[in-house]
Amino acid sequence: MANLHLKTLKCIETEDWVGNDDPKLAVNGQNILLPSMGGGQKYAIDEYYAFDGEVTITLHEADGLPGDRSDLLGSHTLTEEGSGILNFTKDGANYQLSYTLTRS
Incomplete structure (x- = not known):
């Protein structure tokens, strides 16, 4: 069994050219x-997730326009214990997610 602690998400640069992003983390x-x-905004997530094997974290930006799909900003799969920062930089965005993964 493993535990993932998601700490904070920081937006360095939005994907949208005008206004704020509507990020979707999974x-x-x-x-x-x-x-x-x-x-420049930072959000304290402070959530824990238990899982077996590996864990995949994805970040999208919801466009909100009818018929417009969300933009994938990045995806990471973690298997090893440790702490770090995941960078999501696709489609012109720049987000940083801090985390800790432990195994019992």
Whole structure:
């Protein structure tokens, strides 16, 4: 059994050219509610997730326009214990997610 602690998400640069992003973070497909974010903003997530094997974390930006799909900002799969920062930089965005992964 493993535990993932998601600490903070920091928006360095938004994906949207105008206004804030509406980021969507998911852990193994389970969505995490996040606020709208602008450049320089930081959000304390402070959530724990238990899992077996590996964990995949994805970040999308919801465009909110009818018929427009969310933009994938990046995806990371973790298997090893440790702490660090995951960078999500696709589609012109720049987000940093701090985490700790432990195994019991």
